Amino acid sequence: MQAPLRSEEAVAVDAVKAIDVIAEVVRDARPGEIPARLCAVAVKLLPVVGASVSLRCNGIPVRLGASSAEASYLAEVQATLGDGPWRYASRAGTPVLACDLTSGRDVYRWPMFAHQVTAAGVQAVYSMPLGDDSVTVGTLDLYRDTPGELTEPELRRALLVAAVMTLALTALPREENGSGGREPWLGGLATEHDEVYQAIGMIMAQLGIDADEAVARLRARAFAQDRTALEVAHDVVSRRERLDVG
The missing domain is CATH 3.30.450.40 (GAF domain)
Incomplete structure (x- = not known):
């Protein structure tokens, strides 16, 4: 045994x-x-x-x-x-x-x-x-x-x-992009979240507020609508929604 x-x-x-x-x-x-x-x-x-x-x-x-x-x-x-x-x-x-x-x-x-x-x-x-x-x-x-x-x-x-x-x-290396060059592999994974930060910039401009307040407004709108911040950000960037109204 x-x-x-x-x-x-x-x-x-x-x-x-x-x-x-x-x-x-x-x-x-x-x-x-x-x-x-x-x-x-x-x-x-x-x-x-x-x-x-x-x-x-x-x-x-x-x-x-x-x-x-x-x-x-x-x-x-x-x-x-x-x-x-x-x-x-x-x-x-x-x-x-x-x-x-x-x-x-x-x-x-x-x-x-x-x-x-x-x-x-x-x-x-x-x-x-x-x-x-x-x-x-x-x-x-x-x-x-x-x-x-x-x-x-x-x-x-x-x-x-x-x-x-x-x-x-x-530590992972860069990988080939479609044009034959090399780019950070993390960049492709975060692409859809680029809209979140674009939306934050738009909210800052619309309301004249700083980034922290813009993030808080984005989160509040998402929570009120039972949506994710990413979903609301997409609508802000595509100009289907403005956070200075409603």
């Missing part, structure tokens, strides 16, 4: 298995495909139904990838509200685990966030910071459809995926 593994051996074996899964999923991927594929890895390795990765920016975070359309929507909900575990994880540089958004401490801490995500079928959210001890560049957000805590092995796997994601965001 094989002797049971010591705790440190078990940790090493689990890490090797997780790395094997990561390697398999990202094999042959172009740089721009890596964020979404790593989100898919997180769903394979953890008791979650979705994952998304967002880049920390002034104002509204930029979604770079997600494991599904549902996870993408949840990332946009967080960006629209401007609150939730991701905000605290990106500021503190440590994991923030909202293990039960149906009752108790997490609901009181983030009431509107809890209301929005539970309406979308999510009952727990775990936010992993991306970066190092000196700077946080974004978050990996994990969505679960039942309340529950992550076990120690699960948290280690989540942090491992976050570490690989950080490496991807900071």
